[in-house]
Amino acid sequence: MIVLSERIKRWYEGKGEEMARTLARLISVPALSPDYGGDGELEKAEVLTGILEDMGLPRPRRYDAPDGRAKGGVRPNLVVELPGSDPALAILTHLDVVPPGDLSAWETDPFKPVIREGRLFGRGSEDNGQGLVASLFAAKAAAELGADRRIILYFVSDEERGSGYGLRFLLKEHPEIFPGDAHYLVPDAGNRRGDLVEVAEKGVLWFRVRVRGRQVHASVPHKGVNALRILARVLDSVDRELHSRFPERDELFRPPTSTFEPTVSSSSSDAPNIVPGEAEAIFDCRLLPGLGGEEVLEAAREAARGLLPEGASLEVEEVNYIPAAPKTPPDSPVVVSLLRALRELRGIEGRVAGIGGSTFASFLRAEGMHAVVWSTIDEMAHQPNEYCVIENLVADSMVMAHMAMQS
Numbered sequence: 001m002i003v004l005s006e007r008i009k010r011w012y013e014g015k016g017e018e019m020a021r022t023l024a025r026l027i028s029v030p031a032l033s034p035d036y037g038g039d040g041e042l043e044k045a046e047v048l049t050g051i052l053e054d055m056g057l058p059r060p061r062r063y064d065a066p067d068g069r070a071k072g073g074v075r076p077n078l079v080v081e082l083p084g085s086d087p088a089l090a091i092l093t094h095l096d097v098v099p100p101g102d103l104s105a106w107e108t109d110p111f112k113p114v115i116r117e118g119r120l121f122g123r124g125s126e127d128n129g130q131g132l133v134a135s136l137f138a139a140k141a142a143a144e145l146g147a148d149r150r151i152i153l154y155f156v157s158d159e160e161r162g163s164g165y166g167l168r169f170l171l172k173e174h175p176e177i178f179p180g181d182a183h184y185l186v187p188d189a190g191n192r193r194g195d196l197v198e199v200a201e202k203g204v205l206w207f208r209v210r211v212r213g214r215q216v217h218a219s220v221p222h223k224g225v226n227a228l229r230i231l232a233r234v235l236d237s238v239d240r241e242l243h244s245r246f247p248e249r250d251e252l253f254r255p256p257t258s259t260f261e262p263t264v265s266s267s268s269s270d271a272p273n274i275v276p277g278e279a280e281a282i283f284d285c286r287l288l289p290g291l292g293g294e295e296v297l298e299a300a301r302e303a304a305r306g307l308l309p310e311g312a313s314l315e316v317e318e319v320n321y322i323p324a325a326p327k328t329p330p331d332s333p334v335v336v337s338l339l340r341a342l343r344e345l346r347g348i349e350g351r352v353a354g355i356g357g358s359t360f361a362s363f364l365r366a367e368g369m370h371a372v373v374w375s376t377i378d379e380m381a382h383q384p385n386e387y388c389v390i391e392n393l394v395a396d397s398m399v400m401a402h403m404a405m406q407s
């Protein structure tokens with residue numbers, strides 16, 4: 001009897017070139033959100049539909065989110081399903097890409113894919129083309145090798161601009177297409193070794209602290225109220241208060257605590273001899289699951305109270321907030337399955353961890369689904385000269401096939 005990992009490795013022998021060609025076909029179609037001035041994802045969805053047909057995979061179901069700004073008036077979302085037994089393996093990737101940015105920083109045309117030394121260059125090659133093409137071939141491998149597990153592939157729009165026309169639209173308008181017990185894999189972040197198995201994300205809160213005083217010439221400060229001095233005291237107090245009020249730790253994360261960092265600051269003064277009448281600063285906070293943004297804002301307001309002299313006022317307001325979703329339990333079946341595939345195929349032990357950022361897996365987790373974020377990447381997302389390592393494309397696809405084949 002041949003072990004599973006050997007059967008999978010054999011199926012993939014010599015497949016690298018075909019996989020790279022498939023990825024190149026997709027990269028040649030820019031799929032930019034109208035928020036970036038693009039036409040949307042329709043054309044790429046049509047090319048993908050052709051690829052599915054060529055590969056002998058089932059026809060996709062389409063769930064279009066209406067968007068009058070995009071080509072065809074829609075932002076397409078595609079779902080391909082291979083029937084089989086539950087729990088399903090569900091792999092989620094996104095069609096859209098970010099703009100190339102400064103073109104002079106690119107050595108090749110971002111939308112004319114080029115292969116050099118085992119790397120495929122082009123915008124969207126790693127983010128999220130690698131995961132997308134890996135999922136296509138994993139489904140095909142599993143079907144040809146006789147997997148009996150149900151496999152669902154989701155190809156969604158609008159990940160780069162908040163998922164309002166993509167995953168969030170689907171979860172709201174078509175919740176029935178997401179089985180509650182499926183094993184969700186989101187190959188849209190990771191590391192070079194491919195051993196980072198992400199099961200949790202911190203929430204992200206940005207808030208602004210704004211102080212108003214009274215502007216005056218710096219030679220007669222007693223006639224004004226210096227907003228910058230007050231802001232400095234307020235920042236110090238808020239900083240200390242947040243750290244001492246919320247010391248909780250979760251060892252899944254590095255660092256294991258919530259973080260509260262003052263980042264941007266400015267004042268209304270543009271000359272050394274002007275005492276500013278206004279000053280503000282922004283905090284970037286990464287909140288462990290369980291800590292809510294409102295609690296943090298309230299603590300910040302309390303810390304600032306009592307520091308205001310007469311004639312000064314203060315506001316603490318939210319700028320942006322993505323709550324932390326509940327984490328996927330580290331012993332959830334999808335985690336166990338991925339760890340097993342990594343061990344049996346590559347001989348590596350995955351590290352189950354949380355991250356400080358936020359991916360679209362959090363929308364699934366917020367609905368109670370168990371999702372892991374994982375891939376083997378050089379972390380080229382959003383950079384000039386973005387590339388995908390073809391070896392990683394093949395290796396990650398094998399891991400997906402393994403997860404689909406496990407009994």
Ligand SMILES: [Zn+2]
Binds near residue numbers: 127128159381
């Ligand atoms: Zn991405």
